[in-house]
Every structure is written in C-alpha cells, then in structure tokens.
Amino acid sequence: MREAGAAPVGRSGVRSRWSWDTSARKGGESMMAREDWSEFPGNQEQHGSESAQPLMTLTYRSRATGAMSPAGLRQLREMAAARNRAEGVTGVVLYDNQRFFQWLEGPPDGVARVWSSISRDPRHTDIEAISVHAAPTRLFGQWDMRLSTSREEMADLRGMSPGLIHPEAERLATLAIGTDSDAVRGLIADVFGRYESLQTVTEQLIEPAARRLSDLWSSGDCSEYEVTLGLCRLQTSMRVLMADSVPDIADEPLVVLVAPLPGEIHLLGATLGAEATWQAGWETELRFPSTEEALKKIVATNWFDAVDLSLSPANQREHRIPSMEKIIATVRRASQNPALVVVAGGRAFYDRLATSSDVGADASHASAAQVTQAIEQARRGRL
Ligand SMILES: Cc1cc2nc3c(=O)[nH]c(=O)nc-3n(C[C@H](O)[C@H](O)[C@H](O)COP(=O)(O)O)c2cc1C
Known part of the structure; x- marks a missing residue:
C-alpha cells in the first residue's frame, strides 16, 4: 500500500x-x-x-x-x-x-x-x-x-439533484461522456472566453455538469465508467484552460491547504478549489491524503492559515458527514495554527444536506469557486 x-x-x-x-x-x-x-x-x-x-x-x-x-x-x-x-x-x-x-x-x-x-x-x-x-x-x-466492474458499487450514494441546469452544462455533461475530447475543451474555452471568469465557468458549467453526470448514473442512464471518464475530462480540461494564467501574488497571501476529505472518490472539487485560491494569489497547497492520519501529518508539519476539505462535487455523499466532522476535529487538534480556519464543500453542501455546523467547520461553500469567500467570511467572523 x-x-x-x-x-x-x-x-x-x-x-x-x-x-x-x-x-x-x-x-x-x-x-x-x-x-x-x-x-x-x-x-x-x-x-x-x-x-x-x-x-x-x-x-x-x-x-x-x-x-x-x-x-x-x-x-x-x-x-x-x-x-x-x-x-x-x-x-x-x-x-x-x-x-x-x-x-x-x-x-x-x-x-x-x-x-x-x-x-x-x-x-x-x-x-x-x-x-x-x-x-x-x-x-x-x-x-x-x-x-x-460494478455499477452497484456505489449504489448507496445515489440521489437525484434538485434544481435546473444551464443548457450548456447539460451539453458539457453529454460531451464529457462522448468521444470528442476537443469538443469538451472547446465548449469550456468558449464559455470562459465569453465571461472571462473562473468563478462563472466553475459554478455555471463545470460543477453542474459534474452533478448531471452523477445523476445520469443514479438513474441508470450512464455507467460508472462514463462518470469517471467524464469527471476526468472536466478536470484535465480545466487544468489546460488555466495553464497559462499565472496570477499576481496577493499583498498578504494566506497559506491554504486544499484537499478532498480522505477516502473521497472524486477529486474534481479539490482541484477546482485550489484553482480558485491560487488565482486569488494565495499560497496554495493541493494535497490528496489517502487517510486521516496522512492529513493529520500534513497539518502538523506545515503552517496553514486555512484548510478547505471537500466531498465529491458530483455525488451527494451525505453518509460521509459524520466522518467529515470527526476529521475536521482531528485537523484542528493537530494543526500548528491554533486559530486555523476550516471550510467545507462538496455537493452535500450545494444540495443543503449539510451545513458548516454539522461538520464543525467555520464556513461551508456550495461551489469550489467560493472557497476564498468562505475563508474570508470565516476570518471576518473571528474578528
Ligand atoms: C485493459 C488492460 C489494462 C492493462 N493494464 C496493465 C497495467 O496497468 N499494468 C501492466 O503491467 N499491464 C497491464 N495490462 C497487461 C499488459 O497489456 C501486458 O499483458 C503485460 O504488461 C505484460 O506485458 P509484456 O508481455 O509486453 O511484457 C493491461 C492489459 C489490458 C488489456
């Protein structure tokens, strides 16, 4: 292992x-x-x-x-x-x-x-x-x-998303499980070109498409294979899109750790969150700790002003809320920073299946694009 x-x-x-x-x-x-x-x-x-x-x-x-x-x-x-x-x-x-x-x-x-x-x-x-x-x-x-090999492997995660979806996000979900990778990157670049906003692309396009893929899988309209392929395509397309965008360092950059909750199956949320904090000019570390112990070690051996932990942006994962609460408590105890700010995200928060107080976080966000706002809000609340 x-x-x-x-x-x-x-x-x-x-x-x-x-x-x-x-x-x-x-x-x-x-x-x-x-x-x-x-x-x-x-x-x-x-x-x-x-x-x-x-x-x-x-x-x-x-x-x-x-x-x-x-x-x-x-x-x-x-x-x-x-x-x-x-x-x-x-x-x-x-x-x-x-x-x-x-x-x-x-x-x-x-x-x-x-x-x-x-x-x-x-x-x-x-x-x-x-x-x-x-x-x-x-x-x-x-x-x-x-x-x-099993579509049923994650059957307990199934759940339908409420709410509407932008037609372009719907189209992106379809493209993401199709055969044309260039079309996926083309659509994302097109929307980014129109809005010039990472936040808009993340909130209006990428995350709704990710949720759509999960819902298609829940209703038996696509396979686990296709969801994994689709999320992988969205993730790599976003990296390519932002590859040449190097932000100015903020005047007083916060040092933040962005990570999926150990054990999470989808990592797209953390990579989008890291993109947001990096583009804000903050010192960003994106990590993928596979266990609670590994995460504990990271916060015990490095200084962070804030930590963002996320559940899947695609699946609801509400059964992981209790472990998120436990892990956040562990992170606070292990942190070098006694005033560490912890924020939480993932689809469970978008679908309002959980709140920050359910998991012992200082704030939560419905979109990875709002990580910086959530951290700033939590810091203001401390003053
Ligand atoms: C779908 C698929 C996935 C495979 N994945 C791996 C893999 O991850 N690692 C690996 O060593 N072989 C993998 N193999 C087996 C290799 O194709 C190959 O049989 C094996 O590495 C022996 O290679 P050699 O006979 O050329 O030395 C995979 C085969 C298939 C059909």
Whole structure:
C-alpha cells in the first residue's frame, strides 16, 4: 500500500508547463515517440521513500476484443498490479460492457514501459488516448491497480439533484461522456472566453455538469465508467484552460491547504478549489491524503492559515458527514495554527444536506469557486 504523496500547486510554475496530447491511436501503436516522454516536466514527487522524480499521468479507453470473464479480469488485475508495483505505477482500470477505461500514473519511464505493453495487448482494441500530462501528485496512490466492474458499487450514494441546469452544462455533461475530447475543451474555452471568469465557468458549467453526470448514473442512464471518464475530462480540461494564467501574488497571501476529505472518490472539487485560491494569489497547497492520519501529518508539519476539505462535487455523499466532522476535529487538534480556519464543500453542501455546523467547520461553500469567500467570511467572523 502506498500513501498518496503531494506537491504544492503554488509557485512551482508546473501548471503553465503541463503538456497535452489527445491524439488517438488504434491498438498496437504507441501514441508518442519514446524520446518524447523524457521531455515531460514534472514537479518533484514527494512519495514516501521514493526518490524525487517527475510524475506523469496517462488515461485512455479501449474496447475488449471479447467479453472478459471474472477470472480473466482478476488475472489481468493481479498481473498488472505486480508489474505496476515494480514500475512505481499506480491507477485504476474500469471495465463495463466490454469497454475499458484506465488511469495510469507514475514516473515517465515506468508509465511508458507499461503503456507500451498495454497498447500491444490483443485483449483490447480501438485504444484511444484521452490525456497525457505531467502531474503534481498521484490521485490513486494507494492502488497498484484498482479494478472496478460494478455499477452497484456505489449504489448507496445515489440521489437525484434538485434544481435546473444551464443548457450548456447539460451539453458539457453529454460531451464529457462522448468521444470528442476537443469538443469538451472547446465548449469550456468558449464559455470562459465569453465571461472571462473562473468563478462563472466553475459554478455555471463545470460543477453542474459534474452533478448531471452523477445523476445520469443514479438513474441508470450512464455507467460508472462514463462518470469517471467524464469527471476526468472536466478536470484535465480545466487544468489546460488555466495553464497559462499565472496570477499576481496577493499583498498578504494566506497559506491554504486544499484537499478532498480522505477516502473521497472524486477529486474534481479539490482541484477546482485550489484553482480558485491560487488565482486569488494565495499560497496554495493541493494535497490528496489517502487517510486521516496522512492529513493529520500534513497539518502538523506545515503552517496553514486555512484548510478547505471537500466531498465529491458530483455525488451527494451525505453518509460521509459524520466522518467529515470527526476529521475536521482531528485537523484542528493537530494543526500548528491554533486559530486555523476550516471550510467545507462538496455537493452535500450545494444540495443543503449539510451545513458548516454539522461538520464543525467555520464556513461551508456550495461551489469550489467560493472557497476564498468562505475563508474570508470565516476570518471576518473571528474578528
Ligand atoms: C485493459 C488492460 C489494462 C492493462 N493494464 C496493465 C497495467 O496497468 N499494468 C501492466 O503491467 N499491464 C497491464 N495490462 C497487461 C499488459 O497489456 C501486458 O499483458 C503485460 O504488461 C505484460 O506485458 P509484456 O508481455 O509486453 O511484457 C493491461 C492489459 C489490458 C488489456
């Protein structure tokens, strides 16, 4: 088991140097010359005892050449996990109705070697790369290779969203589970071009689309595979959109930690929240602690003025409210800052299934775009 490591988003400049390649290839053909992989910039990986090295992420989807039996899938996963462990690669593979989606992350050399084998594997075809980019941290650091096949796996999370949805957000949700990644990025860029506002794009487009995807899954109109693919596309598209936007540092920047609640399955909310605090000119650390203990260690060994913890922006996750309350209490006790401000977010707060007092936070927000306002409001309340 690995502990998810992390690197600061803040001033590293990594965002503006992220690379992107969506060129689709059919099975058997590597989508990128081997030499190109060494070009990937990378933040220094802080990953347990591993030596510092760049980290990259590759996602793709494909079609199985024949139906996979449970035994066949188990064998594939076990073999993949063993080799990935040796290569320092982690990730998740989803299988649904003869389709695969896989997220691979690790050192460029390891990911390249594994990808080279995968792309030659006769068990699947129509292999379409979705994204390749340098990554500041692992998202699935605790899984050498997680396999998921079950739509029912998260059935207890089901719930329908009230409220209306902007037609463009509806369209984005449809595009996000379609075949055209360029159309996803195009629509987001188009809306951003019209409003020039990260807040508008986050609140009116990305988050409603994420909720829509979850609702489609709840009503059985799309699969877990598609939701994961869609959220992944939204997340990477937002990173690409904001890659060249380097904000001025605020006069007195707050130091903030932005993280999903340990154990959360969707990380989009935290990445959007970090984008908001970073664009506000604050010193931002985006972390993905896999356990309460890992989170405790982060706040015990670093100074933060404020911490933002979030549940999924897509699923309601109200069953996690009690653990959020417990974890926030732990964070306060462990923090170097006795006056730490803690704010909470996620769909549960958007849908009003929880309030800040339910989880012991100083404030909550209905959108990741409002993290800065929530923190400022909580700080004003302290004066
Ligand atoms: C959908 C799919 C996902 C796979 N994922 C991995 C993986 O994550 N890691 C891995 O080592 N092999 C994975 N494999 C198996 C590889 O394709 C390949 O069989 C294995 O790495 C042995 O490679 P080699 O025979 O070229 O050495 C996957 C295969 C398929 C069909």
